[in-house]
Structures are given as C-alpha cells and as structure tokens.
Amino acid sequence: MPMAEQIRERLQSALTPVELEVLDEGYKHAGHANEGKGHFHVRIVSAAFAGQLPIKRHRMVYAALEGLMDNGIHALSIDAVAPDP
Template sequence: MTPAERPAAIRAALEAAFAPTSIEIVDESHKHAGHAGARDGRGHFKVAIVSDRFAGQMPLARHRAVYAALGDLMTTDIHALSIEARTPAEVGAR
C-alpha cells in the first residue's frame, strides 16, 4: 500500500468496526522523518474517533479495540498511532 492510501485504509477499517459519528485521521509521518522507527516506511498517525461502541469501556480497552480493528495495518503500514477514542456523550460533555 502506498503512503497516500493509508489514511483511507485506516478510515475504512475503523468505520467498519465502530460506525463512528465522527472520525479524523491525520498523517503525521512528515514530523518523524529520519526517526529510527520510521525507516521501514510505515507511517505515524493521529486518530480521533467518536462512537457509541466505546460506551462502558475504559481508555485502555478502547485503544485495544482500535488496534484490533486495524489488524494487519498495525504491522504493515502503521508504526505509531495516537488515539483519542470517545463516546458522543463524552464529546457533548466538553
């Protein structure tokens, strides 16, 4: 997969798993050029996702669910992932 295709692949996997009301994916790979972990060509991403499916889950469980939804992308295309996973109620409470 090319670097340009990665955000769409991440979006598709997360939409299929969580039916989010909101999702934002930011490719931050350019900030890590030369970083030892980026030498293999995998990317650095920031994801903000809002879904009812996170209700009742602690942050660690939410992160694990996101990693699981991304599956092989975590080993083939993603080197680092920053996750903000919230419910619609949590967004409204801010």
C-alpha cells in the same frame, strides 16, 4: 490505497463512528524510524466506546486495524471517546 484511507475504512466498518479524523503525522517524525512513514493520529467518537475504559477503547481500535499495525502503521496515537449523552 493510501494508509490513512485504509485506516478510515477499517474504523468506519468496525466501530461506526459519529466522528472520525485520521491524520498522517509522518512529517512530524522526519528522521525517525522509517523516515517518518506510518505515523498516524486517530480521533474517533463512537457509541461502541460507551462504558468502556480507555485501555479497552484502544484495544478496540487496534483490533479493527489488525494486520495494518505490522504492515504500514509504525506509530499510532489514539483519542477514542464515546459521544456525549
């Protein structure tokens, strides 16, 4: 299964987002470490983030992706927000 799909499934299961976008941005990093493989951007909107500071939101995303961060994900940028009330 492609890494972007694994990321999507993990985040869906752990954080039940109302919006989720997973982009493979490896093409932006050609020539970098791992020849651009494993570079992803996640935009996630979840009620689980309500009342949480940004650092806590990022930790929640990393926790959901445990095991993938050392095995397939080289770099991850995250936009994690709560839905508008």
